[in-house]
Amino acid sequence: MQTISNAIQINHCLLKTVLQNAKLVIDATCGNGLDTLFLAENSPVAKIYAFDIQPAAVENTKQQTLPYKNKITYICDSHSNVKKYIKQIPIDVAVFNLGYLPGASHLIMTHTKTTLETLDIMRQLLKTNGIISITAYPGHTEGKREYNALLNYTKAMDKHTYTVGWYQLHNHIDAPALCWIEKQG
Ligand SMILES: C[S@@+](CC[C@H](N)C(=O)[O-])C[C@H]1O[C@@H](n2cnc3c(N)ncnc32)[C@H](O)[C@@H]1O
Numbered sequence: 162m163q164t165i166s167n168a169i170q171i172n173h174c175l176l177k178t179v180l181q182n183a184k185l186v187i188d189a190t191c192g193n194g195l196d197t198l199f200l201a202e203n204s205p206v207a208k209i210y211a212f213d214i215q216p217a218a219v220e221n222t223k224q225q226t227l228p229y230k231n232k233i234t235y236i237c238d239s240h241s242n243v244k245k246y247i248k249q250i251p252i253d254v255a256v257f258n259l260g261y262l263p264g265a266s267h268l269i270m271t272h273t274k275t276t277l278e279t280l281d282i283m284r285q286l287l288k289t290n291g292i293i294s295i296t297a298y299p300g301h302t303e304g305k306r307e308y309n310a311l312l313n314y315t316k317a318m319d320k321h322t323y324t325v326g327w328y329q330l331h332n333h334i335d336a337p338a339l340c341w342i343e344k345q346g
Pocket of ligand 1: 195196213218238241258259261263269271272275313
């Protein structure tokens, strides 16, 4: 049995504190709605925007989060279009859980170019002390490309403007990895 936490569990532990006072939260890849549900349950005063490009994913998320539907806006579109939908900036927390929708086609997934372009936009919209968390999956080909690109992208971020940390189980091959980005004042 694994008792050391994986990337998603660590992400949720870290997010719990920052969600307490968050007003604007984005689930950039809502999928089956598990992360959106977690965000809704743990952010007492936030408005949440949940994005996914797949109608089935948005529908799954709606079903998963029914008790919280009044605080969530569900958007079937790419997270790269975030500015089209969100006028009330800055963003407190943005969560990316990359890859493909579990139980659906593995041909539809996040892609390196769009992910990096969206991060460029999202970090401009982020408030001081705001958080972007990214769970990346190097265990499949595009996921590995995306993970390596993210390592380079985040390494190059100005340390006076952003603090970046990574967490990954070290002795598991290609384990999911958590990237945590905090915007500095
Ligand atoms: C690993 S799943 C997300 C899991 C989800 N957070 C959950 O808790 O069930 C990744 C999701 O990203 C979505 N996706 C891929 N590219 C996207 C994009 N450009 N914008 C928004 N969602 C995207 C996929 O359709 C898929 O549902």
